[in-house]
Amino acid sequence: xxxxxxxxxxxxxxxxxxxxxxxxxxxxxxxxxxxxxxxxxxxxxxxxxxxxxxxxxxxxxxxxxxxxxxxxxxxxxxxxxxxxxxxxxxxxxxxxxxxxxxxxxxxxxxxxxxxxxxxxxxxxxxxxxxxxxxxxxxxxxxxxxxxx
Amino acid sequence: xxxxxxxxxxxxxxxxxxxxxxxxxxxxxxxxxxxxxxxxxxxxxxxxxxxxxxxxxxxxxxxxxxxxxxxxxxxxxxxxxxxxxxxxxxxxxxxxxxxxxxxxxxxxxxxxxxxxxxxxxxxxxxxxxxxxxxxxxxxxxxxxxxxx
DNA sequence: CCTTGACCTCAAGTTGACTTGAAGTTGTAC
DNA sequence: GTACAACTTCAAGTCAACTTGAGGTCAAGG
Numbered sequence: 621x622x623x624x625x626x627x628x629x630x631x632x633x634x635x636x637x638x639x640x641x642x643x644x645x646x647x648x649x650x651x652x653x654x655x656x657x658x659x660x661x662x663x664x665x666x667x668x669x670x671x672x673x674x675x676x677x678x679x680x681x682x683x684x685x686x687x688x689x690x691x692x693x694x695x696x697x698x699x700x701x702x703x704x705x706x707x708x709x710x711x712x713x714x715x716x717x718x719x720x721x722x723x724x725x726x727x728x729x730x731x732x733x734x735x736x737x738x739x740x741x742x743x744x745x746x747x748x749x750x751x752x753x754x755x756x757x758x759x760x761x762x763x764x765x766x767x768x
Numbered sequence: 769x770x771x772x773x774x775x776x777x778x779x780x781x782x783x784x785x786x787x788x789x790x791x792x793x794x795x796x797x798x799x800x801x802x803x804x805x806x807x808x809x810x811x812x813x814x815x816x817x818x819x820x821x822x823x824x825x826x827x828x829x830x831x832x833x834x835x836x837x838x839x840x841x842x843x844x845x846x847x848x849x850x851x852x853x854x855x856x857x858x859x860x861x862x863x864x865x866x867x868x869x870x871x872x873x874x875x876x877x878x879x880x881x882x883x884x885x886x887x888x889x890x891x892x893x894x895x896x897x898x899x900x901x902x903x904x905x906x907x908x909x910x911x912x913x914x915x916x
Numbered sequence: 917c918c919t920t921g922a923c924c925t926c927a928a929g930t931t932g933a934c935t936t937g938a939a940g941t942t943g944t945a946c
Numbered sequence: 947g948t949a950c951a952a953c954t955t956c957a958a959g960t961c962a963a964c965t966t967g968a969g970g971t972c973a974a975g976g
Contacts, residue, residue, distance in 0.1 A: 622922085622923080623922090623923070623924095624922065624923080633964090633965080634922090634923080635964070635965060635966080636963085636964065636965085638924090638925095639963075639964060639965090643963095653923085653924090653971080653972065653973090654923065654924045654925090654970095654971060654972075655922085655923055655924075655971095655972090656923085656924090661880075664880050664891070665880075667891050668880075668889070668891070671860070671863070671864055671867075671889055671890065671891070672864065673963095674857070674860045674861075674864075675860055675861045675863075675864035675865075676824070676861065677864075678962070678963090679962080679963070680962090685868075696871075696872040696873070697872075699868050699869075699871050699872040700868070700869065700872040702868050703865045703866075703868040703869045703872065706861055706864060706865040706868065707865055709822075709861065710858055710861050710862060710865065712819070712822045712823055713822075713823050713824065713854055713857065713858050713861070714858060715819075715823075716819060716820070716822075716823035716854060717823075717851045717854040717855055717858065718851075719819075720833075720847050720848070720850050720851040720854065721847075721848065721851045723844075723847050724844040724845075724847040724848040724851065725844070732812050732816075741816075741819055742819070743815055743816070743819065770952090770953080771952090771953075772952065772953080781934090781935080782952090782953080783934070783935060783936080784933085784934065784935085786954090786955095787933075787934060787935090791933095800942095801941080801942060801943085801953085801954090802941060802942075802953065802954045802955090803941095803942080803943095803952085803953055803954075804953090804954090821933095826932070826933090827932075827933070828932090
């Protein structure tokens with residue numbers, strides 16, 4: 621398959637595929653003249669990458685998780701840790717979702733005055749708000765504390 | 769409170785607080801000389817912003833959801849839509865989590881050959897790619913990256 | 917032979933969310 | 947009365963994940 625075919629099949633633009641190749645996320649099996657040739661299996665790999673992205677992983681993380689040659693030669697502990705991390709994020713997102721759903725039907729003058737909202741959003745009582753961890757440039761986890 | 773106090777209480781650096789103010793996410797109640805003064809309630813607001821970020825919303829989205837004065841004068845429909853969007857993301861993340869957990873204990877030579885992994889990861893049938901819209905730099909669909 | 921269109925490379929631009937740096941101001945401690 | 951930390955503004959830098967643009971290659975068609 622040439623890059624156009626992969627692009628069509630995967631829904632990703634050629635520029636992205638080239639970028640992914642440059643990053644080492646996918647590889648072409650050779651060239652025909654200048655043109656890259658890809659194996660059909662690249663589509664599976666792209667699906668996995670897509671899934672990883674949707675789940676919030678960075679390309680670098682996905683690179684590590686997928687392994688350089690598609691094999692999972694990666695530490696099982698690491699995979700497990702990733703799953704746990706993901707799980708914590710899911711908890712937060714569910715809190716947010718429930719908070720939003722309630723906010724959509726609540727008639728309190730301000731959500732901050734609605735105990736149900738605060739509880740759903742996980743802001744109740746303790747003032748233990750979750751750590752906000754995005755990618756690398758953050759030195760340390762920061763949490764907004766004590767607003768309760 | 770001056771910006772240093774807010775920074776200390778919230779865990780966010782002053783630069784971020786200034787940036788948030790510039791964006792309209794928070795506001796100061798006045799100045800003492802050049803220095804900003806904040807009401808204590810800004811901490812609640814920051815907690816909410818922090819939660820929104822952790823759930824994967826952009827600052828602009830949070831701005832809309834919180835409203836300019838902390839009130840939820842925003843469309844209930846919008847809140848509900850956001851909740852649904854979040855829910856779809858959560859589904860994907862759960863798929864990923866389960867896939868990872870299985871990968872951590874699976875002994876198949878390649879995960880792509882393990883039907884259980886493929887099913888868990890939601891790649892079972894064929895063409896299980898996420899709904900990618902072409903053409904425009906789409907934000908909504910991948911703003912998921914929140915707290916990885 | 918010339919055009920067209922899909923491919924190529926490499927460099928630079930974009931967006932979001934900040935951070936960093938330069939240069940200036942203020943309040944307090946010595 | 948001066949040193950110093952903590953504040954101020956404004957501009958520019960950073961990072962990820964791409965996209966866009968300039969300039970070039972190559973096969974097919976008229």
